[in-house]
Amino acid sequence: MKITHLGAETCVTGSCHLLQANGLNIMVDCGMAQGSDPSNAMENWPIKPTEIDYLFLTHAHIDHIGRVPELIQNGFKGEIICSHPTKALLVPMLGDAMKFADIPKDDVRTVKKAIDDLSWGFECGEPFDLQKGISFKLKRAGHILGSCFIRFEDKETGYSVLFSGDLGAKDTPILVDPEPPDPADLVVMESTYGDRLHDDRTKRINRLGQVLTRSLSDNGKVFIPAFSLGRIQELIYEMDRLFLDPVYKEMFPALQGNKRPPVFVDSPLGLEITKIYSSLSEYWDKEARKLQHKGDHPIDFNGLYAVENYRDHLKLCDAKGPAIILAGSGMCTGGRILDHLAKGIEDPKNDILFVGYQAAGTPGRIIQDYADKPDGYVYFDDSRKTINAKVHNLTGYSAHADQKGLVNWIESMHEKPGAIKLVHGEESARKVLGEVLEQLGYTVH
Template sequence: MPYSLTHLGGECSVTGSAHLLQIKSGPIILVDCGLSMGNDPSVPFSEWPVEPADIDYLFLTHAHIDHIGRVPDLIDAGFTGEILCSHPTKALLVPMLHDAMGFSNRSKDEGRRLESVIEELSWGFEYQQSFRLNKGVRFKLGRAGHILGSCFIHFTIPGEPKPCRILFSGDLGCRNSPILCDPDPPDACDLLIMESTYGDRNHEARDDRIERLETALNRALADGGKVFIPAFSLGRTQELIYEIDRILSAQGLRDTAGQGSALQQIPVFVDSPLGLEITNIYSSLSEFWDQESKSLFKEGDHPIDFKTLFAVKSYRDHQKALTIPGPSVVIAGSGMCTGGRIIDHLEAGLADAKNDVFFVGYQAKGTLGRQILKYGPRANGYAWINGEKVYINAKLYKLGGYSAHADQHELVQWVEEMPEKPGMIKLVHGEEEARSALQKVLEDRGYRL
């Protein structure tokens, strides 16, 4: 075999992705270098089979922190190779890591130095074009449909009697996601390293997702309370803005017909400096949007902006936002409630029965989001926030159809789009139940795992 593969994170968990591909007589490649969250394990650099300084290339499948969060640490540990990714990921990389480093013990000068190094080392590449590394190794990026810039990576390694082909799926997204193009069909490969986050379930239908969001908002805001939506700054925040914009546009048409609309005057606060910055970057990357978003923009309807959308930029504005009475909608990070401004909103608002919390994404084990979902429905349920016991009287909703990850059906469908069955599939990036369920479905269809 002309290579060895070592999983350094994300093999049996949903966060902390890092996969080391060592090519015999060729380059050493690391695919992702993510931060582990909740109880997910993380392999120290001292236990890696190679020194960070010996890694030639770091490929990034997308700019979520659980796939890029350890890049500054990798550089501090000696990495000086090239960082390769799609053009949108290149644009998102430094802003995402700037925010993440703000929670570390690094000084501002250290942070600026690392940002400069990352900018210098990183390169953006086009989708669906083949590029050459050293020793004849080639790679090609395909659209993964997870967030803007997400990709899967197809490597071709020279060998006899024929080249070896390895494909890393990265995080695969759902079809018909706002703003994003659908995942590209994958090329044939000998080994597929495939995510399995939702390998044990299928999402609710996405066709009526906007209608379900509108119904939930109308119901939740009817009593004058607040709706808190924990959302990742990258991806989910922009999707929510897009869909609220679609709701308001449709209600505007109904207003013209004299039917009225409840949400037209209710403020929507994006209380996330990073979320606001990423939204601006998304706006600047319209060439990578899907056709629907491009068409709306061309017609004068900016798909991620509307008149009742307010930016909460400074910490002083954040403090004011905490005391503004409802009804209102607050979108804030982090998506799993592990940090960020959503913590303050939950601490201040969970005990109020007029308020509501919409969970629109995966909540990993060990996170505050998972605790709230687990204990909130119980009598006198509570969560510990900033060392204080906070009772959960707010109503909790899990809105389906909002996952940025493909479900079991979509994962299988993506694999079946390959021109031929892969020689072997290795499932990663999923809890045991998800991996086991997806493995059985794939094996039943004749795939080797």
Template sequence: MIDCGLPMAGDSIAPFTDRPVAPADIDYLFLTHAHIDHIGRVPDLIDAGFEGEILCSHPTKALLIPMLHDAMGFSKRSKDEVKRLEAAIDELSWGFEYQQSFRLNKGVRFKLGRAGHILGSSFVHFTIPNGDGKPSKVLFSGDLGCKGSPILCDPDTPDPCDLLVMESTYGNRNHEDRTERVERLEKVLRKALSDGGKVFIPAFSLGRTQELIYEIDRILSNINPGDGSPLNGIPVFVDSPLGLEITNIYASLSEFWDRESQALLKEGDHPIDFKTLFSVRSYRDHQKALTVPGPAIIIAGSGMCSGGRIIDHLEEGLGDEKNDVLFVGYQARGTLGRDILTYGPRKNGYARINGEKVFINAEVHKLAGYSAHADQKELVEWVEGMGEKPGKIRLVHGESDAQEGLKRVLEDRGYRVE
């Protein structure tokens, strides 16, 4: 089985009883990375009878329990049930190295490649004996990332295969140029903080928070103390217990960082830590952070403002015209983040928070270039990197229009796509 995630909002959950293989009959569960839409139903799978092995990269193994502990906190499970499941998951799961071949039952072999989506993300290549001397080769892409992402190594070049099962999240579009996003971020922050207000940045705990810390650190490291910049000495608060825990795990996994990040660390410049970075751990500290005067930067979850500590900050600060809200990710329809983006620019625009009408006087910004998913161009380039065409490609993990857009482009290049 490849991944076992919770569906996105609005998608239905298929019961395990409707699947062709019962959980108790699954020998191996491969996890491509630790995002909840890929691991969130692992506890349910164990409750349904799964007792096989859980296989993933070493960083994903390190991230697995913290991410699932947080997710199970929103379920109806008791503390004892959560502890039991965490112990079972820890016992069943194993981390593996990249680009090394390992043997499973019946002669099946697998190899993990770096997918560049988040730390630990992988694609999985299987070699399956057929008895005729010519094994079948099947490749699951997982979620592929963009080249040049902070901290992360670029996606590895995939080996040839007979069947490629490939994600298509951004299969019908291309991202804006990412090379200038640090400059754009600095420009927005300088303008936003020039009046002494606060900047609220909603961010997911895994991946986006660490990227933001990295890039704010790069900005602050390059500021001349004498230039009068509003960013001089600016406090940056990470108000997310899970985000802080994940950041600490990222810091402990420096051997899996890209070369640039490792070089900074060797030079004594820790890429995800700096003097004015503050951790907001306890609820008491969170209450204090709500009343911290500006100028300041607040990074808090969740990324779409659908829960978490960012809600309290927005409720407290949206009405102040000196403040700013900076979105660095997609805001789905029906989320508070989408409402703020939609109604913030309008005169007398407001959003409802905890059932109350809150007017949006803060300025609202949307900064592109922070997607963790490869776009159409990068997806096609990744496939072309194989050197020879797969026997066929099956597209998954994307809306129908995204799948159709990627299918057309691949077929135009002579690929067989289902």
């Protein structure tokens, strides 16, 4: 088996890997690079899109699927293989992404139909055969709904390669915890947070309640840049707990009853994905299904409002607080969050709450890095804005496993792999995680 990394080998986004085995060309992910992460032009690939037999998708985030339309436009006609929830999320996610690309409407319809026709959803935990003696198995990765890691095996030689995709953390709302991986000769493993630990996830809802209480005390707005897929649904779930669970109602009285601030989901895609999440309740974890059975829908509550049309979005931008606003994109690289920040980032009564990774070169990273510096600023559409709003980072909401989670996942494999190749991480993250794994006796490339 030969592996060529076509994206995210030395950075976080733009996931794309080529596995060549027994005459098959198998691609794992075909994602879009974000921020200053490099993008590999398809004409520089060692094979043409027409020569790819299978495209496996680990999950439906744009940095793992965003170039699928380009792949199809360049002649790909192979099979797209993913989990059932990823199949359900694929067309909505890519349809939204294509709105911001320079693609004629007729071509968008053609590409969306091709994606739907070529993609197949598979069960996790079951082995399946491809051609020429290659088998594969998907297992749950706990990153977002439908996320999986993928193990390929040459049935004749027994040699196996496992691609981790993005690994999630335990105790994530709605999601089943990451499953232990089967043994493999080579593990291609993500390292996004390989050099750090997250806040205690069991206490993150308390931190969310504390930040919201403090942030809303001056009647300002709280802006939460959040990915439409995964993060928005998790935040709705935890606000549902803050507002309805008796324990939290007593802890955070300022968030209850008439005092409760309105919560706006200002993301058409986020609203569509939330509906899809609701329709996929069979894939939720036990806690979420138990709440639903009791009549408490875990991703819905009174005081949650959908901002569907652009006119209402503009009204919300001009409206006074208090309010909690969830909007994409998660790294502030586009979407409606930019309008909110352009209007509100210079007001010290407002707060910005980051709940996910901000890639180098993105506006989100710039805001994080310069928020505490005198006269820190960021540009939105060539307009310079001073960062006067208070900035908070809740790392417990990251959809990625931290260093401990990554190490625990690889150690749950009941035999050490022959080697580990670290990808999907900045240099410091890969270096630190590699050193930790080597100290534990693993061979790291």
